[in-house]
Amino acid sequence: MSKDRRGRIPLSLRRDPVPWDRQRPTWREARPALIAGALKHASARPSGNWYVIGGSRAIAPGASFGRKVAGTEVVVWRDADGLLRAGPGACPHLGAPLRDSPVRCGTLVCHWHGLALDGGPFAGWEPYPAYDDGVLCWVRLDAVGGEAPSDRPVIPARPRPAAALDAVYEGFGVCEPEDVVANRLDPWHGAWFHPYSFVDLTVLDTSGADGSDGFAVEVSFKVAGRLVVPVRAVFTAPEPRTVVMHITEGEGRGSVVETHATPLGEDRSGRPRTAVVEAVIAASDRRGFAVARAAAPLLRPLVRASAGRLWRDDLAYAERRWELRSTGRFPG
Numbered sequence: 001m002s003k004d005r006r007g008r009i010p011l012s013l014r015r016d017p018v019p020w021d022r023q024r025p026t027w028r029e030a031r032p033a034l035i036a037g038a039l040k041h042a043s044a045r046p047s048g049n050w051y052v053i054g055g056s057r058a059i060a061p062g063a064s065f066g067r068k069v070a071g072t073e074v075v076v077w078r079d080a081d082g083l084l085r086a087g088p089g090a091c092p093h094l095g096a097p098l099r100d101s102p103v104r105c106g107t108l109v110c111h112w113h114g115l116a117l118d119g120g121p122f123a124g125w126e127p128y129p130a131y132d133d134g135v136l137c138w139v140r141l142d143a144v145g146g147e148a149p150s151d152r153p154v155i156p157a158r159p160r161p162a163a164a165l166d167a168v169y170e171g172f173g174v175c176e177p178e179d180v181v182a183n184r185l186d187p188w189h190g191a192w193f194h195p196y197s198f199v200d201l202t203v204l205d206t207s208g209a210d211g212s213d214g215f216a217v218e219v220s221f222k223v224a225g226r227l228v229v230p231v232r233a234v235f236t237a238p239e240p241r242t243v244v245m246h247i248t249e250g251e252g253r254g255s256v257v258e259t260h261a262t263p264l265g266e267d268r269s270g271r272p273r274t275a276v277v278e279a280v281i282a283a284s285d286r287r288g289f290a291v292a293r294a295a296a297p298l299l300r301p302l303v304r305a306s307a308g309r310l311w312r313d314d315l316a317y318a319e320r321r322w323e324l325r326s327t328g329r330f331p332g
Contacts, residue, residue: 014226020195029203030188032331038185038215039178042237048150050131050138051241052260052277055168059084059137064108066099067275070144071265075099076130076137080106085119086130086139092123135166135279136260154239157246159254159283165293167303171276173315175322177241177261180276183318184243184259187217187235193313197222197306200230216248255282272322276315278307 051069053076059065064077066089073089075098085108089098096112103109108117119127129140131152138153158164173180183189191201198219205216214236220228231250237243245257257280264273280303283289292299324330 012220012228012230014199014220014228017199017226020192023191026188026192026201026203030186034206035182035186038237039182042181042185042243043178043240045237045239046147046150046154047145047239047241048153049140049142049145049147050150050153051141051144051262052136052153053086053139053262054137054170054277055279056132056135056137057168058170059132061106062103064099064101064103066097067262068265069139069141070263072141072144073097073099074128074139074141075101075108076139077103077108078106079119084130084132084137086128087117087119088125088128091115092125134161135168135281136258136277154242156236156238156242156244156256156258158256158281163289163293164255164281164283165289165296165299166279166281167296167300167307169276169278169280169304169307169311171278171308171311171315172264173274173276173319174267174271175274175315175318176272177263177274179318179321179325180259180261180274180314181237181241181243182321183314184235184245185215185237187215187219189317190217190219193317194310195222197310199228204232252282252284255280255284257281274318276311278311280307 053067053069053074054065059076059078061078061082064075066075074086075089076084076086079085091098091110091112093110093113093115096110098108098110101108101111117125121127131138133155140149142149187203190198199222201217201219203215203217214234216234218232220230222228229251231252232248234246234248235243241261243259247253247255257278260277262275262277264275267273321330
């Protein structure tokens with residue numbers, strides 16, 4: 001692939017499209033032990049007890065945002081300077097759900113009796129460390145994570161914010177984070193399970209499955225008909241609940257897709273629920289990409305819709321994996 005792509009059209013025309021049922025089977029390469037090994041290495045990496053709670057834009061000034069993380073109620077909001085604040089989601093007075101409370105001048109005001117929280121300790125209410133990386137917001141829950149805490153979350157290498165376009169998708173499934181991560185550490189399913197998006201997928205290297213570098217793949221993103229965009233990418237798992245796809249060659253080189261799996265807790269039937277928060281951070285050295293960045297408010301819903309289509313399938317994959325594991329029927 002050429003290193004200078006500024007003046008070249010990124011699309012390629014597939015000369016001899018292969019029907020879905022005639023593509024090369026990948027089940028031999030997608031060895032359960034290999035995927036399980038990669039998952040084990042990912043699970044052993046430290047997270048510092050940080051959990052993605054949502055996209056940065058989802059937590060707007062003047063409003064609170066609440067979510068359960070591993071059964072723990074969490075509320076986040078922005079103070080008067082726009083900084084992220086976080087803490088327990090129950091009011092220390094009589095337990096009101098703070099996720100329903102307004103924010104006035106950067107102070108969270110309980111809607112039951114007016115107790116005001118500025119983000120500091122108050123009457124047994126202790127704040128949680130919070131971090132906004134500009135795309136995603138994180139909260140540190142030491143009692144939940146049980147690891148040695150870190151000052152900031154493990155954030156993958158990304159394109160420069162000023163030169164990138166980002167969009168965040170959220171989905172929810174009946175499964176555990178490891179089922180989401182295992183799905184992402186199985187790149188072999190792409191062209192079989194998502195033929196509307198991926199074709200000609202080849203896993204080039206699995207030497208990184210031992211925990212070093214990850215899986216290297218060559219794949220073409222389907223545009224329309226026989227038109228595709230070929231790229232090379234590497235999948236890595238920098239911490240237990242995150243898998244990142246880095247585009248290393250081809251159109252959008254340097255772009256990343258970060259998939260974060262946040263445990264929510266159990267539903268009323270006692271089944272685990274997990275939130276998938278996926279950040280697409282796109283970059284390009286093409287002159288016209290500045291126009292795309294300027295049109296970001298119009299493009300973000302399209303990016304989220306594309307991610308949503310993939311995750312409707314992939315969450316079904318993750319939910320099936322959890323169902324089989326929970327009933328002792330998972331192979332291997």
